[in-house]
Every structure is written in structure tokens, then in C-alpha cells.
Amino acid sequence: MDVGIVVFPGSNCDADTYHAVREVLGQSAQYVWHEERTLRGLDAVVLPGGFSYGDYLRAGAIGATSPSVRALRPYVARGGLVLGICNGFQVLLEAGLLPGAMQANASGQFQCEYVHLRTERADTPFTCGLAPGQVLRLPIAHAEGRYYVDDGTRPALAAHRQVVFRYCDSRGAVTPGANPNGAADGIAGVASPSGAVLGLMPHPERASEEILGSADGRLIFQSLGLWISTGRALPVPAVETH
Amino acid sequence: MDGARTVRIVVTLKPGVLDAPGQAIRQGLDALGHRGIRTVRAGRFFEIEIDDGQDLDRRIREMCDGFLANTLIEEYRYEIV
Numbered sequence: 001m002d003v004g005i006v007v008f009p010g011s012n013c014d015a016d017t018y019h020a021v022r023e024v025l026g027q028s029a030q031y032v033w034h035e036e037r038t039l040r041g042l043d044a045v046v047l048p049g050g051f052s053y054g055d056y057l058r059a060g061a062i063g064a065t066s067p068s069v070r071a072l073r074p075y076v077a078r079g080g081l082v083l084g085i086c087n088g089f090q091v092l093l094e095a096g097l098l099p100g101a102m103q104a105n106a107s108g109q110f111q112c113e114y115v116h117l118r119t120e121r122a123d124t125p126f127t128c129g130l131a132p133g134q135v136l137r138l139p140i141a142h143a144e145g146r147y148y149v150d151d152g153t154r155p156a157l158a159a160h161r162q163v164v165f166r167y168c169d170s171r172g173a174v175t176p177g178a179n180p181n182g183a184a185d186g187i188a189g190v191a192s193p194s195g196a197v198l199g200l201m202p203h204p205e206r207a208s209e210e211i212l213g214s215a216d217g218r219l220i221f222q223s224l225g226l227w228i229s230t231g232r233a234l235p236v237p238a239v240e241t242h
Numbered sequence: 243m244d245g246a247r248t249v250r251i252v253v254t255l256k257p258g259v260l261d262a263p264g265q266a267i268r269q270g271l272d273a274l275g276h277r278g279i280r281t282v283r284a285g286r287f288f289e290i291e292i293d294d295g296q297d298l299d300r301r302i303r304e305m306c307d308g309f310l311a312n313t314l315i316e317e318y319r320y321e322i323v
Contacts, residue, residue, distance in 0.1 A: 057286070058312055065309070094312070101314045103255075104262040148259070148315055182260070 001228040004032040004042040006088075008063045013049035013085065013205060020205040021046075025221050034066040043228045044081040044125075045072065047088025049141075049203055059102060059144045060090030069095050072197075081125050081224065082197040086142055089189075089199030098190050098199050099157065100149040106182025110143040114214070115180050115202060117188050118168040121161050124195030128232070129223035135172045136165075136216040138202035140180060145201040147183040147190070157190070165189030165200055194234040245294045248323040249302055253311045254285035286310075298322065 003021045007014045014031060021029040032045070034052075039045055045068075052063035063069060069091060072082055076097075084092040092098045105111055119127055119134040130136075149157060157163060165188040169178045174186045181201075189200030204217025255261050261283055268282040288310060292298070302320055311318040 057310070061309070061312070101312050103260065103315060106260060106262060108262040108266040146260075146262075150314065 001043040001225060002028045002030065002041060003224075004030055004039060004045045006032045006034055006036075006045060006047050006066075006068050008034045008050070008052035008066065008091075010052045010054055011048050011050035011087070013087075013203065016203075017046055017048045017085070017205040020208040020218070020221055024208045024218060025225055027225060032068060034063065034068045037067045037071055039068070039071050039075045039080060042075075042080065044083060044224055045075065047082070047084040047091050048205070049086035049088060052087055052091065055087075055144070058090075058094065060087055060092075060094040063087070063091040064094035069097075072097060076192070076196050080196070081227075083126060083220075083224070084197070084199035085203060085205065086140075086145075086201055089201055090144065092197060092199045097197055098192060099153050099162070100147055100184075100187075100190060102144045103146040103148050104144050105142070105146050105180070110141070111145065111180045112139070112141045113180060114139050115188070116168050116170050116172070116178065117165040117200075117202060118172050118174060119164070120166055121164045121191065121195070124164060124191050124198060124223075125227040125232070125234075126191075126195075126198045126220050126223050127164060129219055129226050133172060135168060135170065136202075136207075136219065137170075137214045138204060138207045138217055139214075140202045142181070142201055145181040145183065147187045147201075149184055149187075160193035162191050162193060163187055163189075164191045164195075164198060165202075196234055246291050247294045247298060249288075249290045249292055249298075249320055250323060251288040251290065251302070251306060251310060251318055251320040252285055253288070253306070253316050253318045254283050256315055256317050259315050 207214035207217035
């Protein structure tokens with residue numbers, strides 16, 4: 001598979017993501033400068049973590065106006081897969097490719113710690129190698145990770161099974177104490193209805209080798225590899241709005 | 243300057259949305275001994291010089307609705323100076 005990693009001015013997790021895909025997974029990866037207008041030939045596009053445009057205006061807001069992000073909607077319509085990690089998730093929200101918005105952490109502080117995630121949906125290209133309810137241990141590092149969704153959107157989120165990860169304790173229980181940032185319903189990761197687009201706040205690329213303290217993140221990249229290599233189809237048509 | 247107007251825009255979180263930055267600033271004011279403060283709301287300020295025109299209000303609202311404010315959680319007000 002060939003994975004494109006978009007680089008914005010201020011992205012800082014692009015190299016770690018490249019390493020995870022190239023060295024850990026042994027797959028092909030390439031950097032895509034954010035001004036690229038075409039995403040041809042890429043099986044998946046990753047929007048990496050970092051501080052694109054210094055988080056000016058709002059985290060991810062200016063990155064969302066980049067040509068490469070504008071190109072994501074037709075790319076997904078053609079069958080492309082998109083993974084947004086941390087700032088990448090923020091970009092996807094600001095671009096309207098995922099529902100909801102990010103706010104400052106309830107603590108008012110930058111949260112840099114390990115969290116546990118419960119897998120709420122295991123039939124996406126990024127979670128097909130996981131079991132429903134499987135717990136992953138990944139690090140977070142963010143100041144704006146408090147996911148917000150309004151009451152009008154909540155029913156659709158549930159109906160389309162768009163919540164993919166929730167913060168939980170080590171045993172998989174979703175509790176307020178396990179929520180590091182006050183995110184609504186403990187939501188840590190959200191997908192489009194088809195699952196083709198996933199955004200999550202924790203960093204799987206920082207937990208892809210045991211030497212880093214956890215290799216659970218590798219399971220997300222391996223799921224993607226499994227999905228592409230076995231030529232799976234999405235459960236619902238890729239062209240969708242929300 | 244010919245045909246240019248100055249627009250001042252203020253963007254704040256919608257009422258009812260937790261304002262963590264505003265609360266943190268409130269803590270700082272309290273710590274510095276400022277008394278009698280009831281609420282603090284933090285926001286963003288933009289000052290834009292823009293070509294005048296009959297559709298100026300619409301153009302400003304388009305900038306705000308689609309970009310300067312995230313209307314899911316923020317509201318805005320502006321004045322044309």
C-alpha cells in the first residue's frame with residue numbers, strides 16, 4: 001500500500017508517522033506537501049499531529065483551507081481512506097469532513113499522558129484488526145482535545161456508529177475519571193458513516209514499537225494494511241454527507 | 243484611503259459552552275488580587291481593512307460564518323468603523 005502523509009507548516013509528527021508506516025509496517029510512504037492538489041495513487045492519506053499554522057485562529061482551522069485538505073472530499077468519494085491524528089483530527093473537523101468540533105481541555109492544561117481507549121467500532125479500515133471492546137494504551141499530547149458535538153448531531157452519530165474510540169480505564173470501563181479532557185461522552189475518535197475517514201486525538205505513531213512504551217498503535221496501522229491488502233469494501237457507499 | 247473600510251470582529255464561545263481559557267484567565271486575575279470579578283469570557287479579535295461595497299455586510303458574514311468563527315461553538319459580532 002502507499003500512504004501519503006500531509007505536511008503542513010507546523011506539523012511535527014509527520015516523521016514519526018512516516019517511520020511507523022515505512023520502518024515498522026514495511027509499507028510505502030511519502031510526504032505530501034499541504035499545497036498538493038492531487039492525491040492520486042495513494043491508498044490512504046494521513047493528516048499527522050503537530051501545530052499546523054501554530055494553531056492560529058483555531059487548531060486545524062487554517063490547515064483545513066489547504067488544497068490537499070480540499071482534495072480529500074473527492075479523494076474519499078473515489079474510495080480513498082483518511083486518518084487524522086490529533087491536529088489532523090482537528091483539521092478534519094474544521095474542514096467539515098467529520099462532525100463536531102474541538103475545544104480547549106476542561107482542565108485548561110496541555111494533557112500529556114497515556115490513556116486507554118475502548119474500541120467501539122471494529123469494522124472500519126483502521127480498526128478491522130481489532131475486536132469490539134478491545135482496549136488500547138496510547139499517549140495523548142494536546143491542549144484542545146475536548147470533543148464537542150451538539151444535541152442535534154448526537155442521534156446521527158449513534159445511528160451511523162461514528163464513535164470509534166472512547167477513553168476508558170485499563171479494564172475498558174468508560175468513566176469520567178478515564179476522560180483526560182472532558183470530551184463529550186468520552187469520545188476520543190470519530191469516523192465518517194462509512195468508516196473511510198477516521199480522526200482520533202491519541203497518537204498511534206508514538207506507540208508502534210515496544211521500546212516506546214506501547215505497541216498498541218501499530219494495530220491501527222496494521223488494520224489499514226490488512227484492509228488494503230485484502231481488498232475490502234466499505235459497509236456503506238463512500239459518498240456521504242453529515 | 244480610498245474605498246476602504248475597517249471592520250472590527252469579536253469572536254467568543256457561545257453562552258453555555260465551557261470557556262476553559264476564560265476560567266484560566268479568571269484564576270490569574272484572582273491570584274493577582276483583582277476583586278469583584280464575576281465572569282471572564284475570552285475571545286478573539288480581528289481588525290480587517292476591506293474594500294467598501296454594497297455587499298460589505300454579506301462578505302463580512304461569509305468570512306465569519308465559514309472561517310473566522312466556528313459557528314458550532316462560537317458566535318461573533320462586528321462593527322464597521
